[in-house]
Amino acid sequence: MLEDRQALEALAGYPVRGMSYPLARNNQRVLDLLPAAGIEYARTVASTGNFGLPANPITWHPTCHHKNNLMELTERFLSESRRARAELFYVWGHSYEFRNDNNWELIEEFCARVGRRDDLWYATNIEIIDYLDA
Secondary structure, eight states: OOHHHHHHHHHHSSOEEEEEEEGOOHHHHHHHHHHGTTTOOEEEEEESSSSOOSSSSSOOOOOTTSSSSSSHHHHHHHHOOOSSSOOOOEEEOOOHHHHHHHOHHHHHHHHHHHTTTTOOOOOOOOHHHHHHHH
């Protein structure tokens, strides 16, 4: 794991501080090792259907996969009044799936619906972690 992180950092030119679990698998041993390897967050595939911030960034459960109720969740997220607490709509998926499933229009519809809004903050995973740490 550490060697893979170092190889990615050599390619990217910056510290790699997060990951997703290979084949969606993890166990307690892996969870315990990640912080020592410099990993601050790791995304799971356990979709919550909710908009909460991660309770534990090492087992960060997203809102949904892009193929699972994406537009319904989008409408729910946008229609709910903004509260004093932060909310996070975390969508995950793989770019190859758009080609394989012939559903580019789905992600294009999503981007058109949520894009260019002044009332949303668009952030990377590590930006969310840095915000939470601040």
